[in-house]
């Protein structure tokens with residue numbers, strides 16, 4: 001049934017969204033960021049608009065939901081959402097780091113900013129976009145189809161050492177060196193199935209089981225490289241924080257440790273009081289925390305949510321409230 005619906009959506013050239021699309025950690029995100037009537041929220045990763053709708057219902061007709069996504073299929077979803085949106089809304093199709101800078105130029109001071117990082121179910125399920133090792137498709141993986149760099153270029157044109165570094169740094173793949181060598185040996189690698197075969201060919205049979213699908217980490221790594229995901233996050237977090245007024249909230253859901261570590265480090269650093277060097281016994285800096293952590297530990301989905309939606313299993317939500325305008329020491 002789902003396959004038939006997906007195929008007819010693809011035939012009609014629209015993104016397929018399962019009728020039961022459930023945004024990850026949604027009640028937790030809404031409770032922590034606590035949208036109030038009349039407030040302005042920025043959803044940096046609109047996707048299929050699952051979180052956006054729940055938030056907009058709380059913002060009401062006096063509030064505004066500013067939606068950002070770099071994928072044109074998300075813009076289509078937003079058009080549908082805007083037809084009966086519970087709040088005012090507008091859409092910015094751009095990289096979120098650039099869009100946040102644009103909002104700064106407009107002097108927008110949103111009450112909260114949301115990130116739900118990584119790729120959407122819509123992107124994974126659009127088999128022809130090559131995000132998934134489960135479907136055979138041309139190597140692509142671009143969230144923004146207008147950008148030049150695709151997975152085909154990474155796999156077929158980047159030097160072996162650079163591919164190995166991508167697999168190691170973005171996929172934490174132990175066999176990065178052998179996989180990169182195998183990919184280069186098999187060039188041209190034109191489809192996801194050929195890439196999966198190259199990865200499997202580089203991993204000894206005894207290691208192919210037990211850590212999930214053998215291509216999972218390499219596909220994640222190549223996707224992160226193609227879309228510059230970690231660089232975008234590193235640029236966006238400080239921009240988002242700067243945009244918030246005192247009392248503003250920032251919430252981020254991440255799906256792997258490379259993202260979560262960045263979000264955690266960023267927020268924990270802002271929440272630190274004293275920033276004197278450790279060798280100074282008494283605080284002389286008088287530095288005040290700029291953030292109040294709304295999640296001491298990252299929130300994870302309940303076993304029931306993971307059961308309903310296995311893709312949520314690696315999600316972590318972290319959030320903080322702004323206490324002070326940016327300290328001059330950190331500016």
Ligand SMILES: C[S@@+](CC[C@H](N)C(=O)[O-])C[C@H]1O[C@@H](n2cnc3c(N)ncnc32)[C@H](O)[C@@H]1O
Pocket residue numbers: 023024044045046047048049050051052068069070071074094095096097116117118119120121143229232233
């Ligand atoms: C996990 S999905 C969001 C799902 C959404 N919260 C929902 O409820 O449907 C992530 C979305 O963020 C977008 N995205 C990822 N990185 C981005 C970036 N740097 N700039 C803009 N959009 C980005 C992707 O295109 C994707 O649509």
